[in-house]
Amino acid sequence: QVQLVQSGAEVKKPGASVKVSCKASGYTFTSYYMHWVRQAPGQGLEWMGIINPSGGSTSYAQKFQGRVTMTRDTSTSTVYMELSSLRSEDTAVYYCARGAVDYWGQGTLVTVSS
Amino acid sequence: SYELTQPSSVSVSPGQTARITCSGDVLAKKYARWFQQKPGQAPVLVIYKDSERPSGIPERFSGSSSGTTVTLTISGAQVEDEADYYCYSAADNNPVVFGGGTKLTVL
Numbered sequence: 455q456v457q458l459v460q461s462g463a464e465v466k467k468p469g470a471s472v473k474v475s476c477k478a479s480g481y482t483f484t485s486y487y488m489h490w491v492r493q494a495p496g497q498g499l500e501w502m503g504i505i506n507p508s509g510g511s512t513s514y515a516q517k518f519q520g521r522v523t524m525t526r527d528t529s530t531s532t533v534y535m536e537l538s539s540l541r542s543e544d545t546a547v548y549y550c551a552r553g554a555v556d557y558w559g560q561g562t563l564v565t566v567s568s
Numbered sequence: 569s570y571e572l573t574q575p576s577s578v579s580v581s582p583g584q585t586a587r588i589t590c591s592g593d594v595l596a597k598k599y600a601r602w603f604q605q606k607p608g609q610a611p612v613l614v615i616y617k618d619s620e621r622p623s624g625i626p627e628r629f630s631g632s633s634s635g636t637t638v639t640l641t642i643s644g645a646q647v648e649d650e651a652d653y654y655c656y657s658a659a660d661n662n663p664v665v666f667g668g669g670t671k672l673t674v675l
Contacts, residue, residue: 489664499603499611499654501664515663549610555601555656556622558610 456480458550458559465565471538474562476550483531484508487553490524490535492546493561502548505533540566570594572655572667579673586642588670590655593636600638601656602631604649605669611654615640642672650674 503514505524603611615631655667
């Protein structure tokens with residue numbers, strides 16, 4: 455069965471970076487794009503960007519351009535999302551979701567606090 | 569950029585029909601998806617291609633489209649359907665966007 459398993463919760467200080475992983479299983483990793491979506495406490499869903507695991511090409515939401523980097527490792531069927539220059543407003547649950555957004559990871563809470 | 573607009577809340581009694589709308593110009597050209605999200609859980613896809621239901625989603629969930637508005641209908645809403653619902657769409661060469669979400673109360 456399709457599974458997306460994300461890395462554990464993180465606590466970071468303002469100005470730091472965070473790298474969240476999403477390990478895929480149960481399907482051909484390179485056949486589906488992967489989205490990253492975040493949700494701040496009590497807020498709605500916010501799309502951050504997408505990566506093509508086959509060639510590694512990416513497209514980022516304008517809001518995150520210059521601060522987000524999405525990469526993949528085909529040998530481990532894992533995608534990564536790194537967000538830099540963290541600020542308190544980046545405190546959120548970060549999700550990966552397979553291309554058709556039919557399967558989602560369990561979410562990773564990133565807390566930014568001094 | 570483009571936006572998808574949803575009502576912030578909808579309330580129905582158990583057994584009634586709940587309708588949640590999502591409006592945006594892109595919906596005249598592109599399909600919408602709907603997600604259900606319960607507290608502390610990841611979103612779950614309940615409708616894709618405006619009106620298709622993934623396997624495992626109860627038949628009481630349906631979707632429709634008319635012009636720039638799509639509608640999620642829950643026929644005979646149950647207490648366990650109480651959740652936040654989000655619409656979603658994406659246009660060629662444009663980023664994905666979610667609607668602001670609708671809190672459905674069933675009581």
